[in-house]
Amino acid sequence: MSVDASGRDIKEGICLISIGNIEQNILEYLKTNLQEIFQTRLTLKNTNDSVLKSSYNPKRRQFYSSKILDNLKRPTLADCPRALGIVDVDLYVPQLNFVFGEADINNKIAIISLARLRQEYYGLKRDDNIFKRRVLKEAVHELGHTFSLGHCQNPACVMFFSNSLRDTDRKDFHFCSKCQKALLH
Numbered sequence: 109m110s111v112d113a114s115g116r117d118i119k120e121g122i123c124l125i126s127i128g129n130i131e132q133n134i135l136e137y138l139k140t141n142l143q144e145i146f147q148t149r150l151t152l153k154n155t156n157d158s159v160l161k162s163s164y165n166p167k168r169r170q171f172y173s174s175k176i177l178d179n180l181k182r183p184t185l186a187d188c189p190r191a192l193g194i195v196d197v198d199l200y201v202p203q204l205n206f207v208f209g210e211a212d213i214n215n216k217i218a219i220i221s222l223a224r225l226r227q228e229y230y231g232l233k234r235d236d237n238i239f240k241r242r243v244l245k246e247a248v249h250e251l252g253h254t255f256s257l258g259h260c261q262n263p264a265c266v267m268f269f270s271n272s273l274r275d276t277d278r279k280d281f282h283f284c285s286k287c288q289k290a291l292l293h
Contacts, residue, residue, distance in 0.1 A: 113183065115189055119146055120148065120189035120190055121149045121150070121151065121186075121188075121189050121190065122142060122148055122149075122150050122151070122189075122190045122191065122192060122251065123150075123151045123152075123153050123167075123185060123186075123187075123188035123190070123191040123192070124130065124138055124139055124142070124150055124151065124153070124154070124191075124194065125153045125154065125155060125180065125191055125192065125193045125194065126152070126153070126154040126194055127154075127155055127156075127157060127159055127176070127193050127194060127195045127219075128155075128157035128160065128195060128197070129157075129196070129198060130194050130196060130222070130244050131194075134194075134240070134243060135152055135194070135245070136170075137240055137243075138150075138194075138243065138244065138247055139152060141142050141244050142192075142244075142247060142251070143247070144247055144293065145281070145282070146233075146251065148163050151188070153188075159179035159180060159193075160175055160176060160197065160233065161177045161196065162175055162179065163179070165200070168199070168200055168212075170197075170198045170199060170200040170206065171195070171197045171198065171199055171200070172199075172200060172201070172202075173199040173200065173201055173207055173209070173210040173219055174201060174210060176195065176199075176217075176219055177193075177210060177212045177218075177219055177275070178210075178218055180193050180219070181212075181215055181219055182216065185217065188217075189216065190216040190217070190251070190254050190255075191216070191217045191220050192216070192219070192220065192247055192250060192254075193217070193218070193219040193220075193224065193248075194219070194221075194249055195219060195220075195222070195223075196221070196222045196223055197221060197223055198221060198224065199219070199221040199223075205222050206224060206291060207221070207245075207275065208220060208224060208246045208270055209221065209246050209249065209250040210250070211228055211250045211251075211253030211254055212254075213253055213254060213256060215229045216254040217254065218250035218251055218253060219250070220243070220246045220247055220250055220279065222239075222243060223265070224273070225239055225242040225243055225246065225273075225276070226239055227239065230273075240276075241277075241281065242273070242276050242277070244281045245270075245277065245279060245280075245281045247277055248266045248281050248282075248283075249266050249267060249270070251272070252283065252287070252291070254270055255291055256290075257283075257287055257290055257291060260284060260287050261287070262284045262286070262287075263275070263278055263279060264278070264279055264280050264284065265279060265280070265282075265283060265284035265286075265287055266279055266280060266281050266282060266283055266287075267283060267284070267287045269282035
């Protein structure tokens with residue numbers, strides 16, 4: 109294990125992967141905050157939206173998140189010990205109407221969608237502060253899964269399952285003490 113300039117342990121590192129056209133300010137916001145939360149270095153990468161093509165379901169007019177994760181698997185991410193993909197399209201898994209994100213625990217990769225985290229998606233006035241907080245919460249949540257954390261019963265914990273935006277807005281972007289302890293081990 110290595111340490112950063114302040115002497116803190118650096119975990120393995122995380123690659124933040126922009127899939128398609130993602131706003132630079134969102135990527136920088138995530139990079140800064142995720143580095144602090146996970147105490148690790150973050151690398152920004154981008155890829156074109158070709159990883160999305162085979163995942164589109166025209167009947168649902170959504171993208172199947174599990175297929176996107178499959179397209180991101182190694183060797184594409186050979187130099188990424190852990191990765192978070194970011195898309196701005198609506199995601200789903202067959203059992204649910206939509207998902208904010210999904211994680212592949214075994215391959216330590218996850219994905220989040222920005223689409224339903226925006227106020228404008230619901231016909232509401234744009235609010236960048238609310239949007240950024242939601243994006244950070246979902247990013248931390250999905251990355252938490254890549255560290256083998258499951259869903260938490262504490263509705264304030266970032267690992268609480270978000271079935272709606274109300275759930276996302278209610279929880280924090282930090283881990284509860286129980287999840288924090290599990291993360292450190």
